[in-house]
Amino acid sequence: MAPRIQIINGPNLNLLGKRQPEIYGAETLDDVARDCEALAAELGLELSFYQSNHEGGIIDCIHAARETCAGIVINPGAYTHTSVAILDALNAFDGKVIECHISNVHKRESFRHHSYVSLRADGVIAGFGTQGYQLALRRMAVLTA
Ligand code: CA2
Numbered sequence: 001m002a003p004r005i006q007i008i009n010g011p012n013l014n015l016l017g018k019r020q021p022e023i024y025g026a027e028t029l030d031d032v033a034r035d036c037e038a039l040a041a042e043l044g045l046e047l048s049f050y051q052s053n054h055e056g057g058i059i060d061c062i063h064a065a066r067e068t069c070a071g072i073v074i075n076p077g078a079y080t081h082t083s084v085a086i087l088d089a090l091n092a093f094d095g096k097v098i099e100c101h102i103s104n105v106h107k108r109e110s111f112r113h114h115s116y117v118s119l120r121a122d123g124v125i126a127g128f129g130t131q132g133y134q135l136a137l138r139r140m141a142v143l144t145a
Contacts, residue, residue, distance in 0.1 A: 002044050003045055004045070004046040004048065005069060005070065005071045005073060006050065006071070007036060007048070007050065008051075008058055008072060008075070009050070010052065010077030011052075011078055012077055012078070016029045017029070031130070035133070039138075043138065045140065048068075055083060059085055062092075063092070065093060066093055070096065071095045071143060072090070072095065072096070073100055073133065074098070074099055075101060075102065076099070081112060087116040087120055097122055098122060098124070098140060099118060100126075100133055101126040101127070
C-alpha cells in the first residue's frame, strides 16, 4: 500500500497568495495542494492536506495521523515558535516528520529563529518558497520507502 503523508498548515496560511507575496509568494494554498497532489501521484504517495488557524485542530489532526499516516509535513506557522503542545503531539507520532517554512525564518526577526517543532523534526526546510512542500514530499518518499 502507498504510504500516506499528512500535510498540515497552521494559522494564516489560508491567506497564501492573497497578502504579502513579497514574503510568501503568489501561489495560493489551493495551488500548493494541487501541485503536491500531482507530485505525490508521481512518487507513489497518498496525500491528505489540512489547514487550521487553531492549535487544537492541528493537534487533533496529528493524533488522527497516528493511525493512518507514515509521515507528516508540517508548516505550523507562528505556532512553530510558541507551541509546546504541537511538539508534544508530534512526539506521540511514530512516523517521519518534516518541518517546512516558506520563508527563510533565519533571515527574519530573532523570535522566528527558535522552533519547538525542530526538536522532533527529522528534517527542516526553510526559504525555498512554496517549492519547499515539494522538496519535503520528495524526501518523504525516501524516508517512508
Ligand atoms: O515561513 C513560513 O512558512 C512561516 O511558517 C510562516 C508563518 C510565520 O509566522 C513563521 O515564522 C514562518 C506565518 C504564516 C502567515 O502566512 C501568511 C501568508 C500570506 C499572507 C499573510 C500571512
